[in-house]
Amino acid sequence: MAEIDLKGVDEIIDRYKGEEGVLIQLLLDIQNEFYWISPEAIARISDKMRIPKSQIYRIATFYKAMSLKPVGRHIIQVCLGTACQIRGAPKIMDRVEENLKIKEGATTPDMRFSLRRVNCLGCCAMGPVIVVDGKYHGKVTPVKVKDILEQYE
Amino acid sequence: MEEMPRLNSKDDLNQLRRKIVGQRDLNMPFITLCSGTACHATGSDDVAAAIEAELKKQDLTEKVGVRRTGCHGFCERGPIIVIYPEEICYLNVTPEDVPEIISKTIKEKQIIDRLLYFNSETGERMVHEHDIPFYKYQTRLVFGDNLRIDPTNIEDYIALGGYRALAMVLHEMTPEEVLEEMKRANLRGRGGGGFPTGRKWETTRNASGEPKYVIVNCDEGDPGAYMDRSIMEGNPHRVLEGLTIAAYVIGAHLGFVYVRQEYPLAVSNLAIALEQAKEYGLLGEDILGSGFEFDVKVHRGAGAFVSGESSALMNAIEGKVGEPRPKYIHTSERGVWDKPSNLNNVETYATVPLILEKGADWFTSIGTEGSKGTKIFSLVGKVNNTGLVEVPMGTTLRDIIYKIGGGIGGGKKFKGVQTGGPSGGIIPEQYLDTPVDFDELTKLGSMMGSGGMIVMDEDTCIVDLARYFVDFLCDESCGKCIPCREGLKHMREILEDIVAGRGKEGDIELLKEIAGVMKKASLCALGTTAANPVLSTIRYFGDEYEAHIKEKRCPALVCKDLISYYIDPEKCIACLKCLKNCPEGAIEGEKNKTHVIDQSKCVKCGICFDVCPPKVGAVTKISGVPVPPPVPEEEREIRKGKKNRRRGGRWQ
Missing domain, CATH: 3.40.30.10 (Glutaredoxin)
Incomplete structure (x- = not known):
């Protein structure tokens, strides 16, 4: 996952040919397709779309949805929305961090997990919630964290 | 089909x-x-x-x-x-x-x-x-x-009378007549500002400059609120119908829907809806044979709370960083690409077809003097029935939380309800009978916001919650203006100190002073309202701040640095559960011997508290008093049948 196929980047750039104000949409497409935005991809966009690199970096660093680092095999999202917060989400985050020995926003050195904090997934009835690779685990307690993580290799 | x-x-x-x-x-x-x-x-x-x-x-x-x-x-x-x-x-x-x-x-x-x-x-x-x-x-x-409705099938919406209001508007009403009706209905913006929709439309309609744009705000970055998402996912045509009516009134031929990419289902259902509406002649050229032309583009938001602010959102639509700009001139006059742009949120647009179909008189018969119609709230937190709730404006908080929400779970006591998202305020029990509308909530130091309603019970630490909101806003502040950027940072520092037991005399006054500056001098609504959670909690829960600062005690037993876990030897049945589950190996004990937490090893994860059988309830949290010394080794044995009971509690 570390290398981004620039052909794929070209295809995405072509989708937006001739349109105005598309940089954010384009970067989102690259993020969704490759899970991160590599320096090579940024160079390619800059080159093909005649947009200064500095402008692309400005956007890519401003938005939470965009990552400038490669991500691990599994993406864990711990919801820290208000509803989850008051139902004990901080304790869940603590447990995940302790188990993986990384802080939120980081990736484990073996590239197994990337850990992210999200502000509300909109399923507050299930809170506290953690999502691993799109699978929702609801009503999580600190005791359950280890078992959930062990399901993913 | x-x-x-x-x-x-x-x-x-x-x-x-x-x-x-x-x-x-x-x-x-x-x-x-x-x-x-x-x-x-x-x-x-x-x-x-x-x-x-x-x-x-x-x-x-x-x-x-x-x-x-x-x-x-x-x-x-x-x-x-x-x-x-x-x-x-x-x-x-x-x-x-x-x-x-x-x-x-x-x-x-x-x-x-x-x-x-x-x-x-x-x-x-x-x-x-x-x-x-x-x-x-x-x-x-x-x-x-x-x-x-199946949101992916336009015919379900049409079957229920969908697009009837649009047909009527396009064929039987002039834009002026529609505008008049909307102004009479006094529909106030559901996104949080509460500005009258009709007047907003009028400003954009009268503004000079072509083309004009209409925009749907489905950014909904407010954590704990998801009503806009649920409308967009579940009934996208209704939003499109309202948007098209707005476009007709204002004279716009292009609209944007700004939707968070964190809402993939809303994005995809919206895309399907747009395609179907075009196919049926309800969008695009010559809509319903009326000669009116209108098209819609979708813009996905990339995860920035501040981008929900109108001028920031318009910057993002232009492909720029979603930061607010000074609004000496309103976006309704100079918005996207400096052209007149009307922005309303999802719920506002979704209400429009209803008003035009049933009339402004009907609409104004619902609600309160200053706030008409119904409002959808996202009722979440420590309430039995989590979900989305739509009630007439003026319904009391008590009815929403108790009658509809089923009250607080687990026999706990209600503590407060937070309305208006991170920049709203927390309303305590004595105001539960307040009728909910734009003006009443503002009077209480909170606000309507987009309709998040987060219920807290006695286990929520108010100071920690204020810290949480400030921390959230600190991350989300774009950093462009100093009062917001620096003010939030300093408030966060002070609050972090207070919850960690490093609070000092004068902190509360300092918080209030910073809040005052932020309110006056910040560039956009994020900064001017950011201090609300702090101010409202100081106003209603001042004693909790005092307890943290003066007694180094967290009354709700939440703040990690101010609490300790302790096993009551009188209650412990030596079941080994906490001992086995403790991730730090901080609990000593064995079968038939009451367990003891080694405080020097304890990381306060709370697992022992969670796993201790509720009937036993031996693991407790204490704050503001020292942990009682451990029972000497030789006294820990639990004798057969009977526990080794000592007289009196060892701590209170």
Whole structure:
């Protein structure tokens, strides 16, 4: 996952040919397709779309949805929305961090997990919630964290 | 769906509606399944697959209709299915329940008691959705159609009278007449500002500059609120209809929908809706044969709270960083690409068709003096019935939380309710009878916001919560203006100190002073309202701040640095549960010997507290007093049958 196929980047750039104000949409497409935005991809966009690199970096660093680092095999999202917060989400985050020995926003050195904090997934009835690779685990307690993580290799 | 010729007139639309309705056999068994994001998370996809498989197995595919709808709102009990024509409502349905539902309820018309709503107060089981207290006390004008519509099928919306208001507006009303009606209805913006929609439209309509734009704000970055998402996912055509009406009034021919990419289902249902609306001649050139032309583009937001602010959102639509700009000139006059741009939120647009169809007089008969109509709230937190709730403006907080929300769970005491999102305020118990509308909430130091309503019980530490909001806003502040950027940072530092036991005399005054500057001098609404959670909590829960600062005590027993876990030797039954589960190996003990936490090793994760059997309740949290010294080794043994009881408690 570390290398981004620039052909794929070209295809995405072509989708937006001739349109105005598309940089954010384009970067989102690259993020969704490759899970991160590599320096090579940024160079390619800059080159093909005649947009200064500095402008692309400005956007890519401003938005939470965009990552400038490669991500691990599994993406864990711990919801820290208000509803989850008051139902004990901080304790869940603590447990995940302790188990993986990384802080939120980081990736484990073996590239197994990337850990992210999200502000509300909109399923507050299930809170506290953690999502691993799109699978929702609801009503999580600190005791359950280890078992959930062990399901993913 | 067979190929549908474009609708070229109001009559074409009416005919189509009659045709759709006429083709439907109302006596045919019909299953609707809630498939909003929350139900997706609780397994609605698996239930849908099970229904399909079971119908096939029992050879009923042709005889039973199935519809996957948007959110029904009662997220606590999802996935929800309703079986027509009897309108039997089953909650918390799992794939394992499906075969029984098909053979018993569909085939033999028998009701399965265990899947019904059970009212623990009266001991009754309820068959119909509308009898369940959660629904019974609501007025679902905007949200109610969600359960009757498959959002990916435009004909479901048309069958319920969808696009009728648009047809009427385009063929029978001038833009001025529509504007007049909207102004009379006094619909105030549902996104939080509460500005009258009619007046906003008028400003953009009268502003000089062409072209003009209309924009839907579906950014909804407010954590704990998801009503806009549920409308967009569950009934996108209603939003598009409202948007098109706005475009007609304002004279816009291009609209944008700004939707968070964190809402993938909303993005995809919206895309489908746009395509279908174009196909049916309800969007694009010559809409319904009226000569009016209007098109819509979708812009996905990339995860920035501040981008929900109008000028920031418009920057983002232009492809720039979503930061606010000074609004000496309103965006309604100079917005996207410096052209007049009207921005309303999802719920506001979704209310528009209703007003035009039923009239401003009808609309103003609902609600309070200053706030008309209904409002959807996202009722979450420590409340029994989590979900989306639509009530007339002026309904009291108590009715929303207790009658509809079913009160607080686990026998706990209500502490406060936070309205208005991170920049709102927390309202304490003595104001529970306040009628909820724009003005009343502002008077209490909070605000309506987009409609988040987060209920807290006695286990929530108010100071920690204020810290949480400030921390959130600190991350989300774009950093462009100093009062917001630096003010939040310093408030965060002070609050972090207070919850860590480093609070000092004068902190509260300093917080208030910073808040005052931020309110006066910040560039956009994020900064001017950012201090609300701090100010409202100081106002109503000052004693909790004092306890943290002066006594180094957290009354709610939440703040890690101010609490300790302790095992009461009088209650411990030496079951080994906490000992085995402690991730740090901080608990000593063995079978028949009461357990003791080694405070130097304890990381305060709280697992021992969670696993200690509730009947035993030996693990406790204490704050503000020293942990009692451990019982000497030789006294820890629990004698057969009887515990080694000492007189009196060792701590209070």
